[in-house]
Amino acid sequence: MNPIITRSLTKKFGSFIATNAITFEVMPGEIFGFLGANGAGKTTAMRMLCGLLKPSGGEAFVAGYDVYTQTEKVKKNIGYMSQRFSLYEDLTVKENIRFYGGIYGLRSGQIKEKTSKLLQQLQMEKEGDQLVSSLPLGWKQKLAFSVAVLHDPSIVFLDEPTGGVDPVTRRQFWDMIYAAADRGVTVFVTTHYMDEAEYCNRVSIMVDGRIEALDTPAALKTMYHTSTMDGVFLQLARGK
Amino acid sequence: MRQFFVFVRKEFYHIFRDRRTLLILFGMPVVQIILFGFAITNEIKGARIAVLDQSRDYYSTRLTGRLTASGYFAVDQYLQNNHELEAAFRAGQIKMAIVIPGNFGENFFHHRSAPVQLLADAGDPNTATTLLNYATAIIGNYQQELNDQMKLPLRINATVTMLYNPAQKSVFMFVPGVMTLILLLVSAMMTSITITREKELGTMEILLVSPLPPFMIIFGKVMPYILLAFINALVILAMGTGIFGMPVKGSLVLLLAECVLFVLTALSLGILISTVTSTQQTAMMASMMGLMMPTVLLSGFIFPVESMPRPLALLTNIMPAKWFIIILKDIMLKGAGLKDVWLPTLVLAGMTLFFLGISIRNFKIRLS
Numbered sequence: 001m002n003p004i005i006t007r008s009l010t011k012k013f014g015s016f017i018a019t020n021a022i023t024f025e026v027m028p029g030e031i032f033g034f035l036g037a038n039g040a041g042k043t044t045a046m047r048m049l050c051g052l053l054k055p056s057g058g059e060a061f062v063a064g065y066d067v068y069t070q071t072e073k074v075k076k077n078i079g080y081m082s083q084r085f086s087l088y089e090d091l092t093v094k095e096n097i098r099f100y101g102g103i104y105g106l107r108s109g110q111i112k113e114k115t116s117k118l119l120q121q122l123q124m125e126k127e128g129d130q131l132v133s134s135l136p137l138g139w140k141q142k143l144a145f146s147v148a149v150l151h152d153p154s155i156v157f158l159d160e161p162t163g164g165v166d167p168v169t170r171r172q173f174w175d176m177i178y179a180a181a182d183r184g185v186t187v188f189v190t191t192h193y194m195d196e197a198e199y200c201n202r203v204s205i206m207v208d209g210r211i212e213a214l215d216t217p218a219a220l221k222t223m224y225h226t227s228t229m230d231g232v233f234l235q236l237a238r239g240k
Numbered sequence: 241m242r243q244f245f246v247f248v249r250k251e252f253y254h255i256f257r258d259r260r261t262l263l264i265l266f267g268m269p270v271v272q273i274i275l276f277g278f279a280i281t282n283e284i285k286g287a288r289i290a291v292l293d294q295s296r297d298y299y300s301t302r303l304t305g306r307l308t309a310s311g312y313f314a315v316d317q318y319l320q321n322n323h324e325l326e327a328a329f330r331a332g333q334i335k336m337a338i339v340i341p342g343n344f345g346e347n348f349f350h351h352r353s354a355p356v357q358l359l360a361d362a363g364d365p366n367t368a369t370t371l372l373n374y375a376t377a378i379i380g381n382y383q384q385e386l387n388d389q390m391k392l393p394l395r396i397n398a399t400v401t402m403l404y405n406p407a408q409k410s411v412f413m414f415v416p417g418v419m420t421l422i423l424l425l426v427s428a429m430m431t432s433i434t435i436t437r438e439k440e441l442g443t444m445e446i447l448l449v450s451p452l453p454p455f456m457i458i459f460g461k462v463m464p465y466i467l468l469a470f471i472n473a474l475v476i477l478a479m480g481t482g483i484f485g486m487p488v489k490g491s492l493v494l495l496l497a498e499c500v501l502f503v504l505t506a507l508s509l510g511i512l513i514s515t516v517t518s519t520q521q522t523a524m525m526a527s528m529m530g531l532m533m534p535t536v537l538l539s540g541f542i543f544p545v546e547s548m549p550r551p552l553a554l555l556t557n558i559m560p561a562k563w564f565i566i567i568l569k570d571i572m573l574k575g576a577g578l579k580d581v582w583l584p585t586l587v588l589a590g591m592t593l594f595f596l597g598i599s600i601r602n603f604k605i606r607l608s
Contacts, residue, residue, distance in 0.1 A: 050449050051449070052445070052448055052449060072451060072453075075449060075450060075451045076451045078449070080445075080446060080449040080450075081446075082442050082445050082446065083442075084441070084442030084445075086441075086442055086443055086445075086446045087443075088250070088253075088254070088441075088443065089441075090253070090254060090257045090258065091250065091253055091254075091257075095250070095253060098246070099246060099247075099249075099250045100446075100450075102242070102243060102246030102247075103243050103246055103247060103447070103450050103451070103452050104450060104451060105242070105243060105451065157449075
């Protein structure tokens, strides 16, 4: 079974249809780009998949669990990082790691082990006891990603993870995403940067609540006769 | 359970790292109690008065002596004539003046009537009224004492006893009031701020995506504040009884249990506020304007409910603080037991459930 499966997934707010019968599947270990203009329904769709919102219709399975009835199981098996920075600034790096590990039910021994490994990978051993507020933004972002996958989820949802980060750090951040995907983690990522869309295995583009296109970046560019994802996106977003 | 413990520990980190808030939390009750206890008092002690005694006989001198002996008044100056009165008030030195016309004793015993004039500075009407009442009472007593010697046959003697607070100490009023205010502030305002802070920072989303059940997130957030508020209640009680001699005539256990109940009421209000606001700023404003102001004005803490116009007096019934102040006073001053304060207790418990119910409903609406 694929890690994410949706069939005619719909969300209505009153008479407004935020997500209109979207159907797609994400393969294991895939980096799936979820694109769309602001207000196209990306966030709503993502919130339904994370168990934060109850769908109005259709079906969805995440990590093999039904998002209607098994939200607890869904939540245990996913990692999540939002566009807004998601660590506590007044806690130290280690305290943040311990907290997030703790609420996902990891034992202290496991957390200690993972903490030292993680800090080593990020080359932040010296900063372990510093408050997160004292770290540069790029570091925080990388740390937040590491914390989001601390409990070894099979799927990680990234909601515009690189907003406001410089290009070098963005590149490093994507290296981390690739590394996670290589370990078999499925990555579901929304972004506004079209160059980042090129890094994805497949991308879907949402327009007004519907998925208008879904394929590999290369195939999409051929289909829309353009050399950049930017071109694809603009044609879809404007061409109504 | 372990997850919950992890969560509460994180909350304590937030609280202890935020020195300024911590200072407010624990400094405020101390400062408020001292302010209300010592500075803001409506008791009169040694109010300065001027005496214009035109008879200067044995009886008039004793009358003046009576006023000063009460401790409420102190003679600031003796005046010689009427013209000096105005000047004395203008100088702002005196609050009241007593004018005793000539032949005071003679008038009293032979003409059966001796006028005395009291003048008070009504620029501050409350003080003026209190001073006049005290002075009238003292003069009345003096008159009866003189009458006793003359053995008048018929008269009505009113013996006044002030129950539960014989010395009429205003601190007996302020300790319950301040306690209510502080508990409300710590519990309602702090929780609404701490919950909206998670929303504002975006960490609330992360928490909701985690396997922690929503009620555990909320409970974990308010748990430390239950503890802090309770410590504050203890500090205020200790200061009230230790420094100001406030009695606790009823059961201390019942008193503390009622404190916990009120803390829960205030917390549920805080949670309710946090479900309808999304930033710390609005949460703070909502707590301040929506809770603190009405509480100060309508709980009977400063302005007696009895003297409010009917619609306002009815409105006071929806103030949780009003009921808590009633409970506090009954237990501390009258030694009331649970069977005496069951009604306000029930009201508070009902309010708590009501607020929690609405919060849960709001929360569900947001999720679907």
